[in-house]
Amino acid sequence: MPQAPSDTLSRRHAAIRYRLTALGLDALVVTSMPNVLYLTNFTGSSAIVVLTADRLLFVTDFRYVAAIDRTRGTAAECPALEIERVDSSYDETLAALLDSLPGARVGFEARHLTVGRHQWLEASLRKRSRVSLVPTDGVVEAARVTKDAFEIAILREGAIRLSHVARQVLQAVRRGQTEREVAAAIDDRLRGGGFEKPAFDTIVASGPNGALPHAQPGERKLTEGDLVVLDFGGVYASYCVDLTRTVSIGASAPRAREVYAAVLEAHDQAIAAVAPGRSRFDIDAAARDALKRRGLAEAFGHGTGHGLGIDVHEDPRITRRRAETPVSAVKSETEGEHRGDQVSPGMVFTIEPGAYIPGWGGVRIEDDVLVTDAGVDVLTNVTTELLEI
């Protein structure tokens, strides 16, 4: 799989160091694994990065030391990475390492460090080292919002592959299959399409189940007259892409066509509203207003989109001005505060309006877009016609 070139990693380090200086910090402890990957190309499951003005200390255990050594001298080597091997526990290694930075003001990631680990670290730092731990909020995440050239290339490729998978899925889905069978077939095609894994649990929601934006696929069979929401994504070279289409089993009823047309208009209007300098709230409003005009304001309870990257749900959140729960944000509890409102070139996010009518069903149409200097590129490319299967 492609990995970020060393000079790209260097630029990412420089951006974070610049921010640390502005915050008056001597170092940043990075405990979020997606942030560790962003800074180092490390795809293992356990590591901590300590970034200082001139060093990158990489805390990991024996399982990964050999894997990192093998990247030495390759084009994707993390520059200036120094391995600090864990002997007993990660946090003991980290505490010893911080003690070697006497008097330092050390930022930690308040979104990712638990209260338990923080308390332990505070208690373990030697008094004489006078290291102070300072909470920070989203330092690396802020850099990740704007994708660099490597990331854009990967997300483009992932979206092309996902579109290919979607076309196969739309051709293969048949009445009589259970939701669970269709979901398993989608997951197979994702793997066949070169994805490392599904980006989230695949959603296949048929008939009335479509009214639940996050239905889990079950034993219900796809039945004449159903609308079926198919929402799936893949991880390609560690980056997530995400797509939804809604199909009709057999000829669609007038009400289904009406709701579908309203959601499609919302989708198209939201994409048309994407341009550098536009507020993310205005993009959401473009979708919401279209549904409102068709009397479906109440049926659209989630946000219009979410950022894509190493996480399947990241900034920017395309939502109402008031923070709300995006359809698929699994960790939205503390998010949505203190963010810039304008979208800018290099941002990649979903546009996924929907309408959910209890007892009847639902429609969602989702594509992935990139903000460019000129406006917007739609990265996914699959028909948005209402297919009758």
Place this chain on the structure above:
Amino acid sequence: MPQAPSDTLSRRHAAIRYRLTALGLDALVVTSMPNVLYLTNFTGSSAIVVLTADRLLFVTDFRYVAAIDRTRGTAAECPALEIERVDSSYDETLAALLDSLPGARVGFEARHLTVGRHQWLEASLRKRSRVSLVPTDGVVEAARVTKDAFEIAILREGAIRLSHVARQVLQAVRRGQTEREVAAAIDDRLRGGGFEKPAFDTIVASGPNGALPHAQPGERKLTEGDLVVLDFGGVYASYCVDLTRTVSIGASAPRAREVYAAVLEAHDQAIAAVAPGRSRFDIDAAARDALKRRGLAEAFGHGTGHGLGIDVHEDPRITRRRAETPVSAVKSETEGEHRGDQVSPGMVFTIEPGAYIPGWGGVRIEDDVLVTDAGVDVLTNVTTELLEI
């Protein structure tokens, strides 16, 4: 999929309430999703439980309200569950709810609540409500260590299914396939075997790659003379099972047979050491001593096993007395403190010794065991002979 019966949930609530009384707490805020599932059968991605002496408040958003309503009156209904619907953000809803418990001492899960969310909650609680937030450590996890009858039945069924998948895998694997192809085939069979998803990223590590306990499957082809480590698991009815076998491609060399025999002896000795009242450290020592006798002490760098349940790595940790990193514990940073040492009936964990020799390769053999009143049940059941393929 089977779900815990209502009376099982009631007993779990009672056990936690008993512990809260002992801790002098009026309520516990549960933010860990596996803990929420344990207390309510909820398998969605976002919710918070507030358990008081006589209430179970369930905070979730519109996506899940309908799904919960559908469980009303079923055998798996969560008793006395009161839905608190999120309007804007989870933590705002939680803060408002806690403000309605004036003067309460409210425990939170220090292992799971981030510093950022904790700070926000502290700042948001109204001064006049005088709610105090008290860190707790592993209250629900401590209950989860001992599986109840429902959980044991599920884990037994999962282990039977996983053994069946393993037998298929061992028959199907062929020289010339790439690690990635074999991993994809394993994942397909897991789904075909009734698992909801793989319990972790499947490991297929061939030849020298076997020296990395957590190798990621790559483009290397299975080659004559390789040992190949196959480590995979599945999630069945929300519970994780986990199994490893190591096979030889073609006739095995004498060194391969030696190392394999040593690891198998370690595996068998560790299982023989499992009994109620035995220390988890002694079980680990049984495996470690066997490898030491064969000169492989240095080649076994990880712990002998980890608990299985809703999480694929939970207590008990079968490790050296000094806390160390189990082979597959992805979140081991703060664990290993303040735990009872003795294993007892109802505990389910892996036994997975290995030997890893840089440049040469590795061997790991893993089964899942249940501690019973009489001793031990091995739940997985697949040959431990060195298969030559």
